[in-house]
Amino acid sequence: MSDQTNVKLRLDNSELWGGLIGLALGLFVIWSGLKLKLGTINDPGSGYVLFYTGILMCLFAASIIIAAVTEGGPSFASRWENARWGKPVLVIVCLTAFALALEPLGFLLSAIPLMLLLLRLIDPVRWTVAIPISILAPTGMWWVLKHLLAIQLPNGMFEIG
């Protein structure tokens, strides 16, 4: 990642977009604060702190935007330079699939494939290493939690675990 790549007034300036997201969030927080009622200074309401925090967010975001416009900033491409960005995407996809399968299939039936996928897809580990680890690690954890710490993990529709 090279922070030296200054790109003035361009749409792919990552600093500008970071500031704009901050500004949008700040405006949303101000709106939420107003909706929750501010109360008075003698008796602040539920939205009081939210409202003023939102204003501060907008101010800080505005200063980021101004700096991005006047001084420029690194482009998105330079932030991901030399990075294998597909790998984090794969990890996120695997994790989301695991979370979706956790309750219907149970911990063991969802964790074993997750481990196998992570061991084989990112920086592939030999099958002879990947298979034992992907079976033993979740099973070992499940056993410790269930029998030693009395913590029940989901067992799913097949009631395995």
Next chain:
Amino acid sequence: MDTLANVVHGLGVALLPVNLLYCFIGVFIGTLVGVLPGIGPISAMSLLLPVTLSGTPESGIIMMAGIYYGSMYGGSTTSILVNIPGEAASVVTCIDGHQMAKQGRAGPALGIAAFGSFIAGTFSLVALMLVAPSLASIAIAFGPAEYFSLMVLGLVVLTFLTQGSMAKALLMACIGVVLGLVGLDSITAQPRLTFGRIELIDGIGLVPVVMGLFGVAEVLLNTEQAIKRDIINTRITQLLPNREDWKASAGPVSRGTLLGFFLGILPGGGAVVASFASYALEKRLSKHPERFGHGAIEGVAGPEAANNSAAGGAFIPLMTLGIPPNVVMALLLGAFVIHGLQPGPLMISQNPGLFWGIVASMYIGNLMLLVLNLPMIGMWVQLLRLPYNVLFPLIILFTIIGVYCSSNNVFDVYVMIAFGVIGYFMRKLGYEPAPLVLAFVLGPMLENNLRKSLILSQGNLMTFVERPISAVCLAFAAMLLIGPLLPALRKKRELVALDEGA
């Protein structure tokens, strides 16, 4: 005399077999996460937070504290032998520690790191025992205005010390406050920012947020680049530093210990700040500053003593005021709350067994760490050979289990994944997660104290400046906020700025 009686009482608690076991587990896991790059004390503590529920509060807190100061010891091993910091506080140890290892002096480097850490850890515990009870008795007089101002100061100090733009760090702190306010309003019981989701009524859990921002995000960042390790292959012999090494290290260890302790107490400070400050100080005081960066033992001894001393000092604001000075202490606060305890001025008098038991266990833990890190160094070196492509799926598995166990709810696993993605983009775009997490924990307390002080003062904002402690805190916070606008101070800030999430 009172202190001595309390220490004996504390030793009685700490030496219970179950507490000794928890202490050993804590320092062992701490060393393990310190040694392994890619997983730090924050991830390990949030992972094990639910596990503390199965024991007494003493056992749980003893284990969590052990992880923290244990990781400070373990982090130096990786820095010296692999040139990759095991955790953020050991970044600076890489500079001279790895150079010493390359010159065939890995043993003395590891030795002085462990002995320096032990000396500093011991000093900070004695100071903790002497300072905490006195500070707690003063803190009873603190009102909501003082608490509010102290928390503001803590957040501002952390944002000041965070790497990169201060506006970004402040924006992160504000987002943290907002996230901390999700759920029922503690005064009016009105739901806020819950979007109709019943899971959000109690707020967003600390564990999924921390595991996402630090654990998952770290894995995502590490997987996008191939991690290269330069492990020292020669057999490590002669761990005891020689006479010259001790002579050269005595000053840095003493100065690092004192500096670390005071920086540890400061809100927003902590072990990372302390180690950098100690390195800078030693370099400045040295007659041969050109040796730094080329294997100067002072560059290992000072920072290692400072980070351990700071780890002890950081307990003071938490135990006496109930205010966590950094993210690790925020997690420890979470552990107290899970057990129905509220750290603060009354904790030492109401729960003396807990406070003195924790302090005594920290001393025992320091002794355990000396054994774990010197005679057993070979075991940790072997562990360093575990490749990251095998390690990261295990980290992911532990984080998932930790998050699920904290609430028995799949919703928290989704929250963790979401914060993992957010954390990844934050790091890529130069936004540090540490201010967000500290503000997330302090947010509800900050709001509560602000509203209470406004109600008590009938809306008089002068209450924050009329009370001396509050006024000093706010003045100092204002100075730090205005400071970076001045070019000279901005340059100084860039020199001390840290990557807390490293």
